[in-house]
Amino acid sequence: MINLINNLISIRQYLFPSLYFIFVFGCQSPGPYDHRMPEDNRFTKITLVEQLDEPMELEVLADGSVFFIERKGKVKLYNGETGETEVVGQLDVYPEHEDGLLGMALDPKFDQNGWMYLYYSPAGSESINRLSRFTFDDRKMSRNSEVVMLEIPVFRGCCHSGGSLEFGPNGNLFLSLGDDTSPFESDNYNPIDERPGRAEAFDAQRSSGSSMDLRGGILRIKPKPDGTYSIPKGNLFPEGTPATRPEIYVLGNRNPFRISVDPKKGYLYWGEVGPDAAEDHQERGPKGYDEINQAKEAGFYGWPYFVGDNKPYWYYDFVKEESIFKYDTALPVNHSPNNTGVKELPPAQKAFIWYPYDESEEFPQLGEGGRNAMAGPVFYSDLYRDSEVKFPKYFDGKLFIYDWMRNWIFLVTMDEDGNYQKMEPFMSNTKFDKPIDMQFGRDGSLYVLEYGTFWNAQNDDAGLYRITFSEGNRPPVVNIAVNPNKGAAPLRVEFSSEGTMDHDEEDTLSYSWDFVGAGQEQSNEPNPTYVFEKPGIYRPVLTVTDQSGVSVRNSLEIQVGNEPPKVQLEVEGNRSFYWDDLKNLKYRVKVTDREDGRLETGEIAEEEIQLTFSYLAQGFDKIQATAGHQQTHSGPVGKVLMEGSDCYACHALQKASVGPSFEEISHRYSAISDQELDRLVGTIIHGGGGEWGDRLMPAHPQLEEKEVIQMVEYILSVNQGSATGELHNLPVSGSLSLDKHGPEKGTYFLSASYLDKGAEGLDPIPGRDDLQLRYAKVLAASADLTHDAAKANNKGSYLVKFTSDSAFLAFKSIDLRGIYKVVMEVDPANTSGKLELRLGSEEGELIGESPELSKADKKGESRWIEVELPLSPKQGQGDLFVVYRGPEKTSIWNGFLLNSLYFNQE
Incomplete structure (x- = not known):
């Protein structure tokens, strides 16, 4: 037996x-997460490397090392064992517009042959993009190993290059190509301008609509060992079909920027960056949509004749400026004289998921605003080795999609046939900074490449990250901070792990700091101090280990050798408030830089100091309310609104990016009329282009007109005073008139900055000091912090109700210099109590106190009791707390009310 x-x-x-x-x-x-979505805190986002320069695509190796490319031509390798990143290859590229080094894929047998495939725009005068194979050997990509596989003629003058590379399960290589067509001068609808002389850039029928042009398509080829390729069976046009290119798998794309292939089913997915029309037009066609597309087999996907779920455009005669007919999805016909392919195209396939600038009717969970759709991987747990960090079976067969502009990731569930069922957000509480590519590693963790805040720039928040899953014991969440992160040698740095935590509360954490690498200088304290003796760039690493032995590390960069400049704005009088009888503000700028010298001695020239003075009529409380929970925002309302939108993805203050710099815009419209202002506002809301070359302003229908006006006013104030009263490049000392305010009390802004000259091979460092003066009567509702106090709108008047004993509100960084009393408007309602003024905290130094107040203290018909709290004079700025002392608990309906505080100098 x-x-x-x-x-x-x-x-x-x-x-x-x-x-x-x-x-x-x-x-x-x-497993507990075989059939339900894990909680967000089951996932940990780990920083691998940051401060990248336009990263584009990544490939993960078996040992957790990662290849990634940067648009300006660098091929980099992150070492999964050491955490170091090095440049392993460099291509000479044409980096203008949307060209450069765009795509990368590793051969399925990379471990044996070392072959990597790159799609790039070679430097030089020839207008081509190139697909080549290179050999990676001895930790370098050999430039001389290049085997050119395919060259594609392009128009180097605009946009929509595509360029994503991905291998499918049968060893077929997919390459996505944009339509290479300017979206300008077609009113943000489909660019089908057939007029003579317009073919090169303005008619997408010559590319996306042509079976003889590879642009606007997704190619599928089978690479061969000799560097050539064959054509797989099942492409859109069989080999030998007249007037067609057999490489085309999918035709009819605008800008398929990121693609992925289902590793089991072979389905192709891609994100399609769509056109910019903000509204449907009865005689032109639909508004713009971004798309997530799915191709189970070869097909035509509509552009430039259809968008979204096959919403048809009209054939528009650009000569007569007339719409002639709507296109037919069942039989799209390309009559363009610029078409070199067949006239009758295959039936159009509709998008898998589609969404506009405003809220989507079909997929409202995707939100509103700027859009840039991308397709990520489809996950199957059995394709990855068992590990403690592998995503659970709940994700099996699900597609990851993401949006570069909206910074979200969604998980799409499909049925067995690949049909859409539902979508749900993934890690919605985690910050992503323009995700641009993602791929699962061999251990089943997700690697994410993020482009960072600004377009066409090296960004501090551009990086490579790894997301791990924990079913049981969760790894620590590691935060790291330093003070300072820049300075002259020797540099004493205070390190902090504040905010580091473990979701498994019973875990005890241990800390290990490696200050200069290779374990030479270490500390096991949570918050150590270390002195860097020599100039250089250092990447200290903090490793945190829980009691189960699970470790997570985080690092940041410290630059030693250049001391940041110290900029001080000295003013006569109070630094927080202005009063009606204060007519002038006397000021002086002081700048000291260890390497450059001092402004006072002439070592730093006065013209190197940037000094700006402006007035915003909206008021300080309006500015704070607009900033909301995003405490990093500060300054004029227009600037705050812009920081909360997608403006800085395409524009910068001084440097032209996708669009012109704000300084250029301000110079052009130095004497703007009301009509021009209305036109600029309309362009931002509805989209437009052509005034700044080959760049398009996308539509922003989600913004309100009054918000856009504030944004335009801020932009126009950048380099001039005529638009909003802002003054620039003022003398480093003098007197400014505080005469802009009327009955409505706004806020004055004074800002001084200096960019030093760098030292020890390190980049220049800016220094800055800002001054904001608000009117001395402050609404209680504008407080920076509240506790057991409710803000309420009572018939247009914003009040604060204290609802329990020791409730408080706080105003940060208030200057009490010259303030001798505070006059408060109080309504005890149906309760009683008193108010205290304290410094630093709700239990801090008592500097003022009201008498006990009740409803009986009201006089006449006035709702408010004016209460004077005398103060002893104080120096310097600090946090001011208003603390209520009264019954232990009161109803919110009967709470003690505070309307305003007036800081009086008399």
Whole structure:
């Protein structure tokens, strides 16, 4: 009998492995996250490397090392064992517009042959993009190993290059190509301008609509060992079909920027960056939509004749400026004289998921605003080795999609046939800074490449990250901060791990700091101090380990050798408030830089100091309310609104990016009329282009007109005073008139900055000091912090209700210099109590106190009791707390009310 069982086991472990497992071990119990989405805190986002320069695509190796490319031509390798990143290859590229080094894929047998495929725009005068194979050997990509596989003629003058590379499960290589067509001068609808002389840039029918042009398509080829390729069966046009290119798998794309291939089913997915029309037009066609597309087989996907779920455009005669007919999805016909392919195209396939600038009717969870759709991987747990960080089976067969502009990631669930069922947000509480590519590693963790805040720039928040999953014990969440992160040598740095935590509260954490690398200088304290003796760029690493032995590390950069400049704005009088009788503000700028010298001695020239003075009529409380929970925002309302939108993705203050710099815009419209202002506002809301070359302003229909006006006013104030009264490049000392305010009290802004000259090979460092003066009467509702105090809108008047004893509100960084009393408007309602003024905290130094107040203290018909709290004079700025002392608990309906505080100098 024993021999019989052994024989059965021996047979089953080869023929029926799952049956063998059950026979020997019994049924495997399902995991807790086999059928439900894990909580966000089950995932940990780990920083691998940051401060990248326009990263584009990545490839993960078996050991957790990662290749990634940067648009200006660098191929980099992150070492999964050491955490170091090095440049392993460099291509000379044409980096203008949307060209450069765009795509990368590793050969399925990379471990044996070292082949990597790159799609790039070679430097030089020839207008081509190129797909080439290179060999990676001895930790370098050999430039001389290039084998050119395919060259594509392009128009180097605009946009929509595409360029994503991805291998499918059968060793087929997919390459996405944009339509290479300017979206300008077609009113943000489909660019089908057939007029003579317009073919090169303005008619997408010559590319996306042509079966003889590779642009606007997704190619599918089979690379061969000799560097050539064959055509797989099942492409859109069989080999030998007249007037067609057999490489085309998908035709009819505008800008398929990121693609992925289902590793089991072979389905192709891609994000399609759509056109910019903000509204449907009865005689032109639909508004713009971004798309997530799915191709189960070869097909035509509509552009430039259809968008979204096959919403048809009109054929528009640009000569007569007339719409002639709507296109037919069942039989799209390309009559353009610029078409070199067949006239009758295959039936158009509709998008898998589609969404506009405003809220989507079909997919409202995707939100509103700027859009840039991209397709990520489809996950299957059995394709990855078992590990403690592998995503659970809940994700099996699900597609990751993401948006570069909206910074979200969604998980799409499909049925067995690949049909859409539902979508749900992934890690919605985690910040992503323009995700641009993602891929699962061999251990089942997700690697994410993020482009960072600004377009066409090296960004501090551009980086490579790894997301791990924890079913049981969760890894620590590691935060790291330093003070300072720049300075002259020797530099004493205080390190902090504040905010580091573990979701498994019973875990005890241990800390290990590596200050200069290779374990030479270390500390096990949570918050150590270290002195860097020599100039250089350092990347200290903090490793935090829980009691189960799970470690997570984080790092940041410290620059030693250049001391940041110290900029001080000295003013006569109070630094927080202005009063009606204060007519002038006397000021002086002081700048000291260890390497450059001092402004006062002439070592730093006055013209190197940037000094700006402006007035915003909206008021300080309006500015704070607009900033909301995003405490990093500060300054004029227009600037705050812009920081909360997508403006800085395409524009910068001084440097032209996708669009012109704000300084250029301000110079052009130095004497703007009301009509021009209305036109600029309309362009931002509805989109437009052509005034700044080949760049398009996308539509922003989600913004309100009054918000856009504030944004335009801020932009126009950048380099001039005529638009909003802002003054620039003022003398470093003098007197400014505080005469802009009327009955409505706004806010004055004074800002001084200096950019030093760099030192020890390090980049220049800016220094800045800002002054904001608000009117001395402050609404209680504008407080920076409240506790047991409710803000309420009472018939247009914003009040604060204190609802329990020791409730408080706080105003940060208030200057009490010259303030001798505070006059408060109080309504005790149906309760009683008193108010205290304290410094630093709700239990800090008591500097003022009201008498006990009740409803009986009201006089006449006035709602408010004016209460004077005398103060002893104080120096310097600090946090001011208003603390209520009264009954232990009151109803919110009967709470003690505070309307305003007036800071009086008399």
